[in-house]
Amino acid sequence: MAPSFDDANALIDFVVRDGNGVKGLVDSGISQVPERYIQPPDERMEKVVESSKDGFSSVPIDLSKLDGPDHDQVVEAIVKAAETLGFFQVINHGMPLDFLESLKNAAHRFFALPADAKSVYLKGVSPSPSVKYGTSFAPEQEKALEWKDFVSMVYTNDGDAQQHWPKECKEEAFDYLKSSIEMVRRLLTVLIGNLGVTLDDSRLESLIGMKMVNMNFYPICPNPELTVGVGRHSDMGTLTVLLQDGIGGLYVKLEESKLDGRKEEWIEIPPIPGALVINVGDSLQILSNGRYKSAEHRVRTTSKQSRVSVPFFAIPRPTTKIGPLRHLAELDGGAIYREVEFQEYMSNFFGHAHDGKKSLDFVKISAN
Numbered sequence: 001m002a003p004s005f006d007d008a009n010a011l012i013d014f015v016v017r018d019g020n021g022v023k024g025l026v027d028s029g030i031s032q033v034p035e036r037y038i039q040p041p042d043e044r045m046e047k048v049v050e051s052s053k054d055g056f057s058s059v060p061i062d063l064s065k066l067d068g069p070d071h072d073q074v075v076e077a078i079v080k081a082a083e084t085l086g087f088f089q090v091i092n093h094g095m096p097l098d099f100l101e102s103l104k105n106a107a108h109r110f111f112a113l114p115a116d117a118k119s120v121y122l123k124g125v126s127p128s129p130s131v132k133y134g135t136s137f138a139p140e141q142e143k144a145l146e147w148k149d150f151v152s153m154v155y156t157n158d159g160d161a162q163q164h165w166p167k168e169c170k171e172e173a174f175d176y177l178k179s180s181i182e183m184v185r186r187l188l189t190v191l192i193g194n195l196g197v198t199l200d201d202s203r204l205e206s207l208i209g210m211k212m213v214n215m216n217f218y219p220i221c222p223n224p225e226l227t228v229g230v231g232r233h234s235d236m237g238t239l240t241v242l243l244q245d246g247i248g249g250l251y252v253k254l255e256e257s258k259l260d261g262r263k264e265e266w267i268e269i270p271p272i273p274g275a276l277v278i279n280v281g282d283s284l285q286i287l288s289n290g291r292y293k294s295a296e297h298r299v300r301t302t303s304k305q306s307r308v309s310v311p312f313f314a315i316p317r318p319t320t321k322i323g324p325l326r327h328l329a330e331l332d333g334g335a336i337y338r339e340v341e342f343q344e345y346m347s348n349f350f351g352h353a354h355d356g357k358k359s360l361d362f363v364k365i366s367a368n
């Protein structure tokens with residue numbers, strides 16, 4: 001029998017420790033979200049106003065044109081998107097539509113498993129440190145939990161992935177990882193090339209040396225107006241490639257400087273069949289001395305249908321030193337971020353609940 005979800009400890013035991021997740025909560029037949037999921041009024045998403053776009057293009061970028069006569073225009077579009085919103089969508093990226101469908105199906109297959117089959121991958125008991133199943137982002141640190149379950153697969157080598165990634169989704173996750181790596185290499189070469197640096201293979205690899213595929217599951221929510229799927233945050237890595245399904249609900253915040261005094265505004269990244277979403281992470285913002293914008297984003301919940309998304313995160317190797325490119329800092333009259341070993345940045349990132357772009361404060365050099 002499901003415990004009383006009015007008792008916060010029993011709720012955490014059921015959802016987090018026993019691995020039932022939000023899915024288990026919903027399957028138990030709740031008609032209202034437990035208190036612990038209720039966001040403070042400022043974080044609720046019931047009144048999301050879609051902005052007038054402010055010149056941000058929602059037209060996806062055709063990546064196949066990077067190799068043809070339109071190369072320069074495609075580079076310009078990628079750079080502009082990275083400098084403004086920090087988010088863009090790509091099509092003709094080399095992953096066929098039926099493969100993307102199979103990837104979403106694989107995510108549904110995993111989360112449809114009974115809790116005891118998923119909980120073998122809980123932190124502390126998982127057969128490999130590279131696989132982790134869980135719920136919310138940092139339940140120990142969060143005042144209000146996120147309405148999301150996830151499985152995370154860190155790539156170390158082909159053998160580990162074959163042996164340890166969950167069989168319900170490993171083939172698809174692995175193929176997605178391999179294709180995403182190629183895409184990220186091309187995009188980073190463009191973006192860093194635009195900063196006047198030609199990346200050699202070893203430098204490129206140090207910037208994307210940690211590779212991770214997550215599968216996110218957002219169950220139907222009885223009170224979407226009180227909850228969030230994922231709270232406001234930016235990603236810590238260099239670039240993220242995201243497959244979302246057709247449900248929608250991914251929102252990106254416009255930078256304050258673009259708002260001319262208007263209050264905060266969020267733009268929805270609309271689902272486009274066959275497209276993948278790309279976003280800039282903190283590491284690329286740091287490296288570019290603030291030129292490229294790591295995008296603050298969050299996810300709405302819905303009462304209509306469960307949603308899945310599959311991000312691939314390209315993350316610097318823990319031993320890589322991340323700091324602004326020296327010539328940019330000189331050009332700009334100083335670095336706005338201090339150099340840090342990425343391991344340190346990552347520990348700080350995971351040590352806090354999602355809180356917008358506060359993760360960057362860890363390395364920000366104050367103005368005075």
Ligand SMILES: O=C(O)CCC(=O)C(=O)O
Nearest residue numbers: 216230244250299309311
């Ligand atoms: O589900 C989404 O659309 C975004 C997921 C996300 O932001 C994350 O996993 O960090």
